[in-house]
Amino acid sequence: MIKIGLVGLGHLGKIHLKCLKNTEFEIVGISDLDVVNGKKIAQENEVQFFESYEELLSLVDAIDIVTPTNTHASLASEAIAAGKHVFIEKPITNNTHEALSLCINAESKGLKIQVGHVERYNPAFLATQDRFANPKFIEGHRLAIYNPRGTDVSVVLDLMIHDLDLVLSLVRSPVAEVHSNAVSILSNTPDICNARITFENGCVANLTASRMSMKNMRKLRVFSEDSYVSIDFLEKESQIIKMENAADGEEGLIIDSPKGKKKLLLESPKVTQNNAIVEELSDFYESIINDKPTKVSGRNGYEALRLAEQIEKINQAFLDKYN
8 A cells, every 4th residue: 555645735636635535545644834724624534634744744655746836846856855756736847957856866766756747648538549650740729718726827837738748748759849929918927829849750739728718628639641630638539530542433431632542431439438637646556556657757747848948938039029
């Protein structure tokens, strides 16, 4: 049995607490700077509240960090120094320097880091995971209705970073070039961003993120030479259109193209519904108990953050020029 503690009892932290109860972890206790609210949540969930993070760390094998991003590095560093495995909500840290330091320190001690890029566990993504053969073009839209929660960071770190992680997991090639622009509407940081990322193998990803939308949307479309995969993360649905060479006289959905006659095959993969947060926390448990790599490692979190920082730098130059 792996003993775990939870630090951070905001909106997402409370969700993590409920989800941890559906894993194999033994929940030792919870901690938060808001002692009054923390004790209330502890009583409601029949777990122990710790005013001292250090005391909680001393009693566990792993810690689940669901606090504001600017606290991730210090809390995770303390946990790693104490020899504890770490689950950290996305983004992994405030900056890549902090993220790389965490990864190096954890690796030197043989400790696991898993980053909460939860869309990797979305059932619609899982249902199509083996169908992404050599992507050529990826288009993503992640739109959200405005919510003051989360506006302490830009829309890139708040929303787009999910798709940056997904794209990096699909395109196994270094980034060659990045173009981006952004605007701030209600926040002091960008609320809308469009980024175009070109990889060394020629794949292009065009990603749009907005927290100024009238409706929520989380979609990713992946184009390969012989297939098109569409994923709706919000509705948890996916569709695959595959192209095959068509013989003369063959029936079905046939199109004439410069590359000859093609037959289109439509498929809606079976999507097995799940609780993605329970799945990622359970994977974290399995990685510890079986000493295997985490699915979304600290290095994965670092790479997503590094690309996000590159986009943020370009966005700042754009805003400085036009504002």
